[in-house]
Amino acid sequence: MPNTTEHWNKIFAAKADPELGWYEGDASQTLRFLEGIPHLESATVFLPGAGTSVLVDELLNRCHQLVLNDISDAALNKLKDRIQDNGKVVWLYHDMSKPLPKDCPLADLWIDRAVLHFLLEEPEIEGYFDNLRAVIKDGGFVLLAEFSPDGAPRCAGLDLHRYSAEEMAYRLGSQFTLIRQERFNYISPFGDQRPYIYALFQRRNSD
Template sequence: MSEHWNTIFSNKKDSELGWYENDAVQTLKFLDLIPPRETATIFLPGAGTSVLTDALLAKGHQLILNDISDVALSKLRTRIGENDNVSLMHYDIAHPLPDGIAKTIDIWIDRAVLHFLLKESDIQGYFSNLHAAVRSGGYVLLAEFATTGAQKCAGLELHRYSIEEMTLRMGKDFELVKHEKYIFVNPSGGTRPYVYGLFKKIAER
């Protein structure tokens, strides 16, 4: 999988990628629902080369940026430069993450990563990482292909989601704050139905 994504990021400009957005308005709209903190640590399980990184840095957040593609991370580092507020990680998000990030994440933002995991063991691995990393009172924003969306992206089969399945997989430790159906228009003009779900981790008693 790492080779697959490295090939894509090596052979295409960012603006040619099927998931390219020239702004992060849709994601930032959901983040505005989260009570402000002086600083927040945000984790992106599949950062890619998204402009979301730039928008979050402009807001003063601490970022932990993960991707399965080291080519994407290299391109991202070149664009944003050295920054004390950024840590880069090269992990398969379906496999265990380092213990050092356990309960340190204020906000977990996934735009179109989870839906590439097909095996149940990989999906469970993803959610195990999420549950371990997000602190009590933290938030998770998932944005995945909806059940009415395309069956493939980047040449790969997808596991498409309803808000009901998202909520079920998030489990009893999280409560749904807001969800929304969203039509993303890709660079070639194609429409891609998404479902966005914002969840809050229930404070430990």
């Protein structure tokens, strides 16, 4: 089963949000990681796979601009119907393993919950991190939240590449410093335990 628009559109068309295996009714685990980040109110925040997450609603109240991307136009359309974007949102419909459009806004913060781990082939993973490095400003922050190495090997009918904070740091490269990491035991709507690694990094200022 490939990680395609068709695959994700079928899921988002068939299920209400609370029936999704990754659904969170509140985004407090992610929001806790953002507490120390300065000047959020003037920040541009990039979500590489926004899905229909309630995090979007929270960020709309806290940030200056959101770049909401997904490989699923069905997910983006659900989100467009739900939120009042008040001109704060740049919508992108893009496969994050492929180079982003040249006019994509630069971002102060990148938040990925359960997107990166669906990329399996090395060129796809490298393409994702090339995009991240092209978008995140010097001094900017990156929060990656992915299934941990002892977590489930599959999600949404797809195989996963699970991550440690060490592998995240290695793939981001030497410009990024690990600020904080935490193991978080997410419980799915079906009661299954899904251990994640949350890791926050900051990009150093270039001289």
